[in-house]
Amino acid sequence: MVTTLPTPEPEVLRPGIKAPVQETLLTPRFYTTDFEAVAKMSLSLQDTELQAVLEELRNDYNRHHFVRDDEFKQCWEHIDGETRRAFIDFLERSCTSEFSGFLLFKELSRQLKGRNPVLSEAFGLLARDEARHAGFLNKAMADFGLTLDLSLLTKQRTYTFFPPEWVIYTVYLSEKIGYWRYILVYRHLEQHPEYRIYPLFRYFESWCQDENRHGDFFKALLRSQPKLWNNWKSRLWARFFLLTVFVTHSLTVFERASFYHSIGIDPRDYNTKVIRNTNETSIRAFPEVLDTDNPAFFSRLEKCAEANERLTQINASTSPKIVKFFQKIPPIASIGWNMLRIYLAKPINAEALREVVR
Numbered sequence: 001m002v003t004t005l006p007t008p009e010p011e012v013l014r015p016g017i018k019a020p021v022q023e024t025l026l027t028p029r030f031y032t033t034d035f036e037a038v039a040k041m042s043l044s045l046q047d048t049e050l051q052a053v054l055e056e057l058r059n060d061y062n063r064h065h066f067v068r069d070d071e072f073k074q075c076w077e078h079i080d081g082e083t084r085r086a087f088i089d090f091l092e093r094s095c096t097s098e099f100s101g102f103l104l105f106k107e108l109s110r111q112l113k114g115r116n117p118v119l120s121e122a123f124g125l126l127a128r129d130e131a132r133h134a135g136f137l138n139k140a141m142a143d144f145g146l147t148l149d150l151s152l153l154t155k156q157r158t159y160t161f162f163p164p165e166w167v168i169y170t171v172y173l174s175e176k177i178g179y180w181r182y183i184l185v186y187r188h189l190e191q192h193p194e195y196r197i198y199p200l201f202r203y204f205e206s207w208c209q210d211e212n213r214h215g216d217f218f219k220a221l222l223r224s225q226p227k228l229w230n231n232w233k234s235r236l237w238a239r240f241f242l243l244t245v246f247v248t249h250s251l252t253v254f255e256r257a258s259f260y261h262s263i264g265i266d267p268r269d270y271n272t273k274v275i276r277n278t279n280e281t282s283i284r285a286f287p288e289v290l291d292t293d294n295p296a297f298f299s300r301l302e303k304c305a306e307a308n309e310r311l312t313q314i315n316a317s318t319s320p321k322i323v324k325f326f327q328k329i330p331p332i333a334s335i336g337w338n339m340l341r342i343y344l345a346k347p348i349n350a351e352a353l354r355e356v357v358r
């Protein structure tokens with residue numbers, strides 16, 4: 001059973017500007033990559049698919065979507081206490097990860113200009129969407145008296161280097177999991193409007209279509225590079241990234257259970273649905289996916305979430321450092337062991353299903 005700790009009070013940098021959350025394994029990261037290698041990628045295998053996605057991105061279906069309507073013009077003081085803290089935390093994580101996407105895509109577009117026109121244009125269009133998403137979320141934060149200083153965030157955050165192959169696997173997954181996260185919240189609130197505490201959620205339906213298109217672009221990119229799906233190494237990487245994305249998702253959802261409760265969502269049910277759907281969607285792009293029907297799959301993910309809660313409690317305690325060090329060994333070992341067991345469980349061969357799922 002996962003027990004949730006209360007969300008800490010938001011830290012303020014200066015009046016109205018929220019201090020970025022401390023970087024941990026769970027906070028959204030900022031990435032950089034080998035631009036030279038991306039510029040040299042041959043796309044011929046997926047030329048038709050990439051042109052089709054590019055056309056979709058050019059259509060810019062959501063150009064009039066991110067406009068705040070009258071429902072935003074009211075006081076939000078009635079959302080208070082734990083709900084308010086958890087909601088601000090949700091907005092901040094979402095805003096940071098959208099903004100992280102924007103920075104990476106913008107830089108890719110800039111670096112590939114004149115060298116790989118198809119990719120440069122596509123990344124430019126992706127950056128356009130992510131800038132809108134991040135901006136819209138930051139305005140929502142302003143409704144709660146806080147905003148993120150995005151230019152400061154750009155300068156202060158450390159950038160993690162990922163080779164292009166890792167970028168393609170992880171961004172594909174984060175776009176598709178983003179799609180499922182948004183659409184499942186949207187569908188739930190459509191059925192239970194009494195929980196729609198804030199108008200932002202009404203925007204999720206068209207919003208998640210952006211994420212879906214971004215994911216389709218990365219799918220075409222992934223399939224254009226045979227080394228990302230036609231050998232044993234690619235199968236191991238695919239499972240590794242699925243596992244890390246799913247563990248991170250589970251840990252974050254259980255850690256912020258109070259937010260989901262506040263909008264009438266059962267965190268366990270939500271986590272299961274998001275992961276099942278994302279894993280199934282990934283069959284279209286990845287050479288192998290995890291078997292979410294394995295009876296131990298979700299219980300192992302939840303054991304990781306429980307161990308993570310234990311780590312948070314230890315970190316928050318006043319015990320001496322050396323005591324904390326020894327206290328942390330069992331929960332870290334538990335996360336490692338449960339992840340390893342999921343990783344080594346029999347996977348699903350997506351290539352064998354390829355003809356069926358196309």
Ligand SMILES: [Fe+2]
Binds near residue numbers: 101210211
């Ligand atoms: Fe986005």
Ligand SMILES: [Fe+2]
Binds near residue numbers: 210214
């Ligand atoms: Fe996206």
